[in-house]
Amino acid sequence: MIEIVGHDEPSVHELDSDSANTFGVQSLKWFVAAVVLQILVIVGLIGYKACSTVPGKLLTIPVLRYNSASFDKFRGYYITELVYQAEFETKQKIRYGEIFAVFKNNGTSWELDRIEKAMPVVSDNEISLKGRAYYTSPKSKILRITFSTDCMFVGEPASGQPANAAPVIADLRVTTDHVTITRLAM
Amino acid sequence: MQSIDAGYERFDKLIQTISMLGSSMLGMGAMLAVTTNWTAVPGPVRIAVVAFITVATYAAGWRLSASNAHRRFGEALTFLGTIMYGVGIWLVAQICNYDLHFHQGLLMWAIGIAPVAFIARSGIIAVLCCSVLNAWLLLEPFSYGNLCFWAALAFALAYVIRSPWALSKALIGSAAWLVDLGKFGATELALFGIALCAGFCIHSTNKRLEAMSRPFLYIGTIITLAATLLLTEGHVERWSREPDQCSFWFILAVLVISIATGFFSSRKFRPELAGCVALAASIIGVSFIPDEQARAALSHATTLAAIVGFLSAGIFRMRNQVVMILTMAAFSCEVAIAYFDTSFRLAERSCFFTLAGVALFALATTAQLKLVQSPVKQSTAVPHR
Numbered sequence: 001m002i003e004i005v006g007h008d009e010p011s012v013h014e015l016d017s018d019s020a021n022t023f024g025v026q027s028l029k030w031f032v033a034a035v036v037l038q039i040l041v042i043v044g045l046i047g048y049k050a051c052s053t054v055p056g057k058l059l060t061i062p063v064l065r066y067n068s069a070s071f072d073k074f075r076g077y078y079i080t081e082l083v084y085q086a087e088f089e090t091k092q093k094i095r096y097g098e099i100f101a102v103f104k105n106n107g108t109s110w111e112l113d114r115i116e117k118a119m120p121v122v123s124d125n126e127i128s129l130k131g132r133a134y135y136t137s138p139k140s141k142i143l144r145i146t147f148s149t150d151c152m153f154v155g156e157p158a159s160g161q162p163a164n165a166a167p168v169i170a171d172l173r174v175t176t177d178h179v180t181i182t183r184l185a186m
Numbered sequence: 187m188q189s190i191d192a193g194y195e196r197f198d199k200l201i202q203t204i205s206m207l208g209s210s211m212l213g214m215g216a217m218l219a220v221t222t223n224w225t226a227v228p229g230p231v232r233i234a235v236v237a238f239i240t241v242a243t244y245a246a247g248w249r250l251s252a253s254n255a256h257r258r259f260g261e262a263l264t265f266l267g268t269i270m271y272g273v274g275i276w277l278v279a280q281i282c283n284y285d286l287h288f289h290q291g292l293l294m295w296a297i298g299i300a301p302v303a304f305i306a307r308s309g310i311i312a313v314l315c316c317s318v319l320n321a322w323l324l325l326e327p328f329s330y331g332n333l334c335f336w337a338a339l340a341f342a343l344a345y346v347i348r349s350p351w352a353l354s355k356a357l358i359g360s361a362a363w364l365v366d367l368g369k370f371g372a373t374e375l376a377l378f379g380i381a382l383c384a385g386f387c388i389h390s391t392n393k394r395l396e397a398m399s400r401p402f403l404y405i406g407t408i409i410t411l412a413a414t415l416l417l418t419e420g421h422v423e424r425w426s427r428e429p430d431q432c433s434f435w436f437i438l439a440v441l442v443i444s445i446a447t448g449f450f451s452s453r454k455f456r457p458e459l460a461g462c463v464a465l466a467a468s469i470i471g472v473s474f475i476p477d478e479q480a481r482a483a484l485s486h487a488t489t490l491a492a493i494v495g496f497l498s499a500g501i502f503r504m505r506n507q508v509v510m511i512l513t514m515a516a517f518s519c520e521v522a523i524a525y526f527d528t529s530f531r532l533a534e535r536s537c538f539f540t541l542a543g544v545a546l547f548a549l550a551t552t553a554q555l556k557l558v559q560s561p562v563k564q565s566t567a568v569p570h571r
Contacts, residue, residue: 034301049282074276076221153280155223
C-alpha cells in the first residue's frame with residue numbers, strides 16, 4: 001500500500017474531506033462564481049468600450065501607415081501616428097513645424113483645403129487636424145502631414161517590408177485634442 | 187514502506203514541477219499569440235476562443251483535482267486557466283484599443299485570480315497574483331491608497347494560503363515600491379530591512395507563523411546589508427541624501443512596532459532583537475552626522491558591525507547557511523568599496539585594513555583558545571587531513 005506523505009499544499013478536496021461532500025459542493029459553487037466573475041470582467045471590458053461613444057466628427061482620408069517599432073509587452077505592436085500625403089500648393093512657407101490642416105467635405109470625400117498656423121475656426125463641413133507638415137523636397141508639390149492619434153494595435157510588421165506601407169483608408173474621430181482611429185482599411 | 191513513500195513523493199513533486207512549467211510555457215505561448223495580433227481571424231472569434239479555453243482549463247482543472255491520481259495535472263490546469271484569464275484581458279484591451287497606460291488590466295487580472303487561488307488553495311496561483319499586483323503597483327503613480335490596497339490583498343493572500351513564495355513576492359514588491367516610488371534613501375531602506383529581520387523574530391517564535399518566517403529573514407538580510415553598503419557610497423546622491431521627514435518617521439514607526447512586537451511575543455531577551463535595535467540606532471546616528479568624512483568612516487564601521495552581527499546570528503543562533511553566504515557576499519563588497527573609497531587617503535585605508543585584520547585574527551585566536559579549553563573538544567573535533 002502506498003501512502004502519500006508530506007504534501008505542503010493540500011488540494012481543495014483534501015481540505016474538504018472533514019465535512020464530506022457538502023463543503024466540496026460549496027467550494028465548487030465558489031469556484032464557479034470566481035470563474036463567472038472573470039468572464040464578467042472580460043465582457044465588461046468589451047461592453048465599456050462598446051458603450052462609450054467616441055465624440056467628435058468622423059473624417060475618412062487616405063493615409064500612409066508607417067512601420068511601428070512601438071511595442072506593448074502584452075498587446076504587441078501599435079501605431080500612434082499616421083501620415084497624410086497629397087499634392088497641395090500653398091503660398092505659405094511650410095517648414096517642419098506645427099500646423100493645423102483643415103479638411104473640407106466636398107460631398108463625396110474629404111480633401112485638404114488649407115493650412116493654418118493657429119487653431120482655425122471651422123464650419124460644419126470642415127475638420128482640422130493638428131500635425132507637422134513638410135514638402136517631400138524643396139521643389140516638390142507633395143505635402144506630407146504627420147499627425148498623432150490615440151494608439152491602435154496592429155499586426156507584427158513583416159521583415160523586409162518598406163518603411164511606409166501602401167496607402168490605407170482611415171476612419172478617424174476627431175476632437176480638439178484627440179484623434180481616434182476607428183478603422184484602417186486597405 | 188518509508189522508501190516507497192519517499193520515492194512516490196519525489197515523483198509526485200517532479201510531476202508537479204513539470205506540469206507547472208508546462209502550464210507556464212503554454213500561457214506564455216498564448217500571450218505571445220495575442221501580441222502577434224493575427225488579423226486573419228476576426229476579433230470576436232479570437233475572444234471567444236480564449237474565453238472557451240479559459241473555462242475549459244478551469245473545468246478540467248477542477249475535475250482532475252478531484253482524483254488523487256491526476257491531482258497535480260488538475261492544479262497545473264487551474265494555474266493555466268488563471269494565465270488564460272490574463273490573456274483574455276489583454277486580448278480585449280488590444281482589440282478594443284484600450285489606452286497604452288492600461289495598468290488597470292493588471293489589477294483586474296490580479297483581482298480575478300485571487301479568489302481562484304484562495305478556493306483552490308494554490309500557492310503558485312498566489313505567486314502569480316502577487317507578481318501581477320507588484321507590476322500594477324509599480325506602474326501606477328505614487329499613491330498611499332494603492333499601497334494599502336496592494337498590501338491588504340497581497341499579504342492576505344500569502345497568509346491565508348500560507349505560501350512563503352507569495353509572501354516573498356509581496357516583500358520584494360514592498361521593497362521595490364519604497365525604492366522606486368517612495369524614493370527611499372539608504373537609511374530608510376536599511377531601517378526597513380531591520381524591520382523585516384524583526385518580523386522574522388516575531389514569526390519564528392510563533393508555531394502557527396513559523397512556516398512564513400524565512401522570507402522575512404532572507405529578504406530582510408539582503409535589504410539591510412545592501413542598504414548599509416549603499417550608505418558607505420557617500421558620493422551617490424540618490425542614496426546618501428538626508429532622510430526625508432515623512433518617509434523617515436513612517437519607517438521608524440514600522441520598525442519600532444515590529445521590534446516591540448518581537449520583544450512582547452517572545453517574552454524573553456532575544457539577542458537578535460537587541461542587535462536590530464543597536465544596528466538601527468547606529469544607522470540613524472550615522473545619517474545625521476554633518477561631517478562627510480566622519481559619516482563615511484562611521485558608515486563603514488556600521489556596515490562591518492552589521493556583517494559581524496548577521497554572521498554571528500547565522501552561525502550561533504539560526505545555524506542558517508543562506509544568511510552566512512549572503513553575509514560573506516556583503517563582506518566581499520564592503521572590502522572592495524573600502525579599498526577604493528577615495529574619501530580617505532591611501533595611508534588611512536591601509537591602516538584600516540591592517541587594524542581590521544589584526545582584530546579579526548585576535549578574535550579567531552580567542553575563539554580557538556576557548557575551543558581548546560572546551561570539554562566537548564574531543565567529541566566535536568574534526569580530524570585534520
